[in-house]
Amino acid sequence: MIKNIFRLFLLIITSLITLSILYIFELPPFKVENTPINIDNSLQNELENLPDELKENNIARNKTYEEMVKRAEELEKSGFPSLAIAQWQEAYKKNPQNLNPLFEIGKIDIRTKNYAKAENIFQDLTKQDPNSIDAKIYLGRSLLNQRKITEAQNVFNSITSNNQTTLYYKGIISAFFGDHQQAQSLLNQAIAIGGDEDITKKSNNFLNAYNEFNFSTESPNIHLKVLLARSYNQCGEYEMAIPLLFEITKDKMDYRDAWILLGYAYLQTDKYQDAIEALERAKTLDKQKPETLFYLGLAYYSVNKFQEAEDNLLLAKQYNFEPKILVDQKLAEVYLELQKFQESAQSYENVLSLNSQDVNYYIKPMWIYLEKINQPQKALKLAQKALEEHPKDAMAINLVGWALIYNNDFKKAENYLKTSINVNPLLDAPYLNLGLLYEVTKQEQKALKYYQKAHELGINDGVAISAATRYNNLLAQINTTNSIQANILNQ
Numbered sequence: 001m002i003k004n005i006f007r008l009f010l011l012i013i014t015s016l017i018t019l020s021i022l023y024i025f026e027l028p029p030f031k032v033e034n035t036p037i038n039i040d041n042s043l044q045n046e047l048e049n050l051p052d053e054l055k056e057n058n059i060a061r062n063k064t065y066e067e068m069v070k071r072a073e074e075l076e077k078s079g080f081p082s083l084a085i086a087q088w089q090e091a092y093k094k095n096p097q098n099l100n101p102l103f104e105i106g107k108i109d110i111r112t113k114n115y116a117k118a119e120n121i122f123q124d125l126t127k128q129d130p131n132s133i134d135a136k137i138y139l140g141r142s143l144l145n146q147r148k149i150t151e152a153q154n155v156f157n158s159i160t161s162n163n164q165t166t167l168y169y170k171g172i173i174s175a176f177f178g179d180h181q182q183a184q185s186l187l188n189q190a191i192a193i194g195g196d197e198d199i200t201k202k203s204n205n206f207l208n209a210y211n212e213f214n215f216s217t218e219s220p221n222i223h224l225k226v227l228l229a230r231s232y233n234q235c236g237e238y239e240m241a242i243p244l245l246f247e248i249t250k251d252k253m254d255y256r257d258a259w260i261l262l263g264y265a266y267l268q269t270d271k272y273q274d275a276i277e278a279l280e281r282a283k284t285l286d287k288q289k290p291e292t293l294f295y296l297g298l299a300y301y302s303v304n305k306f307q308e309a310e311d312n313l314l315l316a317k318q319y320n321f322e323p324k325i326l327v328d329q330k331l332a333e334v335y336l337e338l339q340k341f342q343e344s345a346q347s348y349e350n351v352l353s354l355n356s357q358d359v360n361y362y363i364k365p366m367w368i369y370l371e372k373i374n375q376p377q378k379a380l381k382l383a384q385k386a387l388e389e390h391p392k393d394a395m396a397i398n399l400v401g402w403a404l405i406y407n408n409d410f411k412k413a414e415n416y417l418k419t420s421i422n423v424n425p426l427l428d429a430p431y432l433n434l435g436l437l438y439e440v441t442k443q444e445q446k447a448l449k450y451y452q453k454a455h456e457l458g459i460n461d462g463v464a465i466s467a468a469t470r471y472n473n474l475l476a477q478i479n480t481t482n483s484i485q486a487n488i489l490n491q
Contacts, residue, residue: 068087068090102125103134115146137156149177162193167186167193171203187203188203188207225247229258229262233264233265276303294316297310306337341372344364359386394420401437431451436470
């Protein structure tokens with residue numbers, strides 16, 4: 001009886017120690033899932049994944065407005081928009097006379113496609129500062145992205161100064177409503193004023209559509225609408241393209257290019273089922289058009305219909321879709337979802353044959369060779385190629401060390417991984433791989449140390465998640481082993 005009580009006591013103590021260590025290192029519990037961020041819980045998710053270097057000091061103090069602004073900018077730059085918005089809100093409370101925080105919140109909302117929120121913010125800003133041209137421009141943009149085109153036109157028409165961006169939007173809205181002479185005049189004025197290279201390029205895009213139409217004197221007016229819809233798509237104004245294309249396809253149901261453009265616009269606005277329907281319609285009109293097949297592959301992938309995605313992407317490749325690298329990149333992802341690991345690795349290698357300038361392109365095929373199909377020599381060959389092409393890159397050096405672990409050359413692996421850290425001490429991957437090396441060679445405490453460091457350096461990425469998972473699993477294994485040994489000793 002006393003022995004059993006003593007064993008229970010040891011188990012409780014062990015569990016408490018495990019939980020304490022997890023709390024101290026701020027690592028997640030024993031299983032970590034790499035799931036997409038839920039928009040409704042984005043703020044909580046960002047808080048949970050915030051890296052150590054962006055965490056606030058626990059000592060409460062009264063921060064200055066400038067400190068709040070700096071922190072908001074750091075959070076947004078690091079990919080935490082909800083936390084950045086929260087910090088901008090605090091800055092606005094600190095200094096409500098300064099409207100810049102509200103501007104920044106609205107701009108983040110536009111970038112993250114929260115257009116209704118952006119509309120409300122810029123509506124308020126135009127009331128607080130009726131002379132603000134920027135507030136009206138952003139309000140107009142948020143309205144256009146909600147397909148409130150007439151309301152947007154009224155906002156842009158309320159701007160009387162000859163601002164280049166305003167003239168551009170006035171021009172493309174005039175084109176949408178069929179006032180083509182006015183549209184061309186406004187777009188030419190926007191180019192003449194200059195100042196923003198991107199606006200100039202977009203203005204020229206629409207003028208080129210008009211020139212292309214005028215060159216073909218026998219083209220019907222419906223052709224002009226398709227050319228303009230193409231320009232709306234190419235300039236990112238998808239919500240203006242969609243109603244125009246919908247009208248065209250209703251009047252002329254066999255217009256293949258209109259269906260393709262409509263499917264593409266739906267794809268870019270995350271309306272995947274609508275995209276599939278439009279693109280399947282285009283496919284019935286022309287089964288060999290590579291653009292149709294490629295976009296269909298993307299749309300099916302987005303709704304997790306991976307077999308349909310594979311079928312269409314392979315046809316796009318067969319019919320010579322360009323650029324080829326895009327097809328192989330997406331095929332590699334599709335094969336991964338279908339657990340066709342050999343085909344996925346080959347597709348990734350095809351990508352490398354077309355473009356090996358980015359060392360990160362080597363990571364996925366190596367991961368497949370090492371952890372999915374047990375071909376470590378192929379992984380090492382890829383890593384050596386990466387190092388040949390990027391001899392001074394810390395990631396390339398790390399890749400060789402990673403491959404050497406799986407080839408059981410531990411001493412060389414350690415040298416490469418430590419060299420990688422010397423080249424770039426802030427790169428998370430070599431710390432993760434050193435943790436793996438020490439775990440494999442039964443140096444558990446060293447492994448925990450490097451897993452912890454990899455988790456600290458990672459910013460909500462695969463390395464940080466893998467480090468947390470491995471750390472927690474190893475720690476659980478250590479404590480389970482210690483508990484069993486303690487029980488054996490006390491029998």
